[in-house]
Amino acid sequence: MTGALPAAVPGRPIATWDRPAWTVAELVAAKGGRTVAVVLPALNEADTVAGVIESIMPLVGGLVDDLVVLDSGSTDDTAGVAQAAGARVVSREQALPQVPPVDGKGEVLWRSIAATTADIIVFIDADLVSPDPMFVPKLVGPILTCAGVELVKGYYRRPWRTAAQHLEDGGGRVTELVARPLLAALRPELSHVVQPLGGEYAGTRALLSSLPFAPGYGVEVGLLIDTHETRGPAAIGQVNLGVRMHRHRPLTELGVMSRQIVGTLLRRCGIDDSLAPLVQFAAATDGSFATQVTEVVLADRPPMASIRRED
Ligand SMILES: O=c1ccn([C@@H]2O[C@H](COP(=O)(O)OP(=O)(O)O)[C@@H](O)[C@H]2O)c(=O)[nH]1
Numbered sequence: 466m467t468g469a470l471p472a473a474v475p476g477r478p479i480a481t482w483d484r485p486a487w488t489v490a491e492l493v494a495a496k497g498g499r500t501v502a503v504v505l506p507a508l509n510e511a512d513t514v515a516g517v518i519e520s521i522m523p524l525v526g527g528l529v530d531d532l533v534v535l536d537s538g539s540t541d542d543t544a545g546v547a548q549a550a551g552a553r554v555v556s557r558e559q560a561l562p563q564v565p566p567v568d569g570k571g572e573v574l575w576r577s578i579a580a581t582t583a584d585i586i587v588f589i590d591a592d593l594v595s596p597d598p599m600f601v602p603k604l605v606g607p608i609l610t611c612a613g614v615e616l617v618k619g620y621y622r623r624p625w626r627t628a629a630q631h632l633e634d635g636g637g638r639v640t641e642l643v644a645r646p647l648l649a650a651l652r653p654e655l656s657h658v659v660q661p662l663g664g665e666y667a668g669t670r671a672l673l674s675s676l677p678f679a680p681g682y683g684v685e686v687g688l689l690i691d692t693h694e695t696r697g698p699a700a701i702g703q704v705n706l707g708v709r710m711h712r713h714r715p716l717t718e719l720g721v722m723s724r725q726i727v728g729t730l731l732r733r734c735g736i737d738d739s740l741a742p743l744v745q746f747a748a749a750t751d752g753s754f755a756t757q758v759t760e761v762v763l764a765d766r767p768p769m770a771s772i773r774r775e776d
């Protein structure tokens with residue numbers, strides 16, 4: 466069922482489904498008693514979260530057993546919009562009451578393991594624009610049909626709206642300028658993962674609850690490296706989801722994201738990080754430059770399996 470594997474690179478290639486052809490009915494049959502949860506991490510996504518939920522709702526009750534929005538401390542109406550669209554909304558505090566929450570994407574993905582009991586968890590970003598309803602089926606396909614696969618990363622074209630509203634590939638700036646070059650340098654066996662930072666991926670509960678979760682935007686690269694380290698390349702798959710469009714943050718915010726990703730990546734590779742904050746410079750209208758300092762936090766959350774829960 467796999468597509469053509471990528472050309473051989475150092476280490477074993479990652480199993481790649483370039484033209485996934487499973488039908489939803491085939492996947493429902495393949496579940497065999499396993500349960501599937503879809504989790505949308507959401508921080509102030511009131512504008513887009515309903516559209517993402519609507520793309521998944523037709524699967525609820527069949528392929529999907531639980532559709533959860535893990536609210537990341539939103540100050541807009543993300544929770545209200547998500548609930549009205551039919552998702553179950555869980556706050557960080559509700560997910561794990563006995564552990565005070567910290568900010569960041571990694572925190573909500575970690576807490577989502579406690580917020581659902583599903584055997585397979587699919588993460589889908591809540592800032593997607595017109596997501597394809599087949600994202601979730603394609604992501605769970607390899608896990609449901611291919612024994613041993615425990616983490617499936619989505620990959621896609623990432624068109625970028627230019628001023629002329631033309632679509633041209635240009636998304637994934639941190640992926641192309643930071644994550645991919647650093648992985649080539651430090652973990653070449655992961656060089657052929659097309660979207661190492663991609664926010665659309667599926668994992669088994671057994672895997673996800675056994676790993677630490679890096680904070681903030683380091684979570685994806687941390688899980689990818691840890692899965693490779695602990696389970697080997699055969700546990701990782703990647704599947705072509707077609708086209709993905711999302712909200713694009715300004716460069717300064719991606720600089721902060723990059724600092725987090727670099728810190729996590731270095732630490733996972735046994736290289737000390739200075740823990741120095743990121744200092745950025747914003748040009749003022751009078752020609753001067755104002756500094757903006759952002760601290761980096763690299764403390765992981767421990768594997769959820771090690772947390773005693775107050776049920
Ligand atoms: O502290 C955070 C930061 C991000 N997110 C969510 O994680 C996903 C991806 O984050 P973002 O859109 O900021 O990354 P980008 O896709 O722009 O690179 C989105 O659904 C965010 O709402 C979150 O839940 N908590």
Ligand SMILES: O=C(O)[C@@H](COP(=O)(O)O)O[C@H]1O[C@H](CO)[C@@H](O)[C@H](O)[C@H]1O
Pocket residue numbers: 570590623635636637638639640641662663664665682685712713714719
């Ligand atoms: O890939 C990237 O370079 C960044 C930023 O993407 P864009 O340059 O705004 O398309 O997005 C990554 O990081 C996000 C946060 O973890 C994820 O949600 C995206 O899926 C991931 O691609």
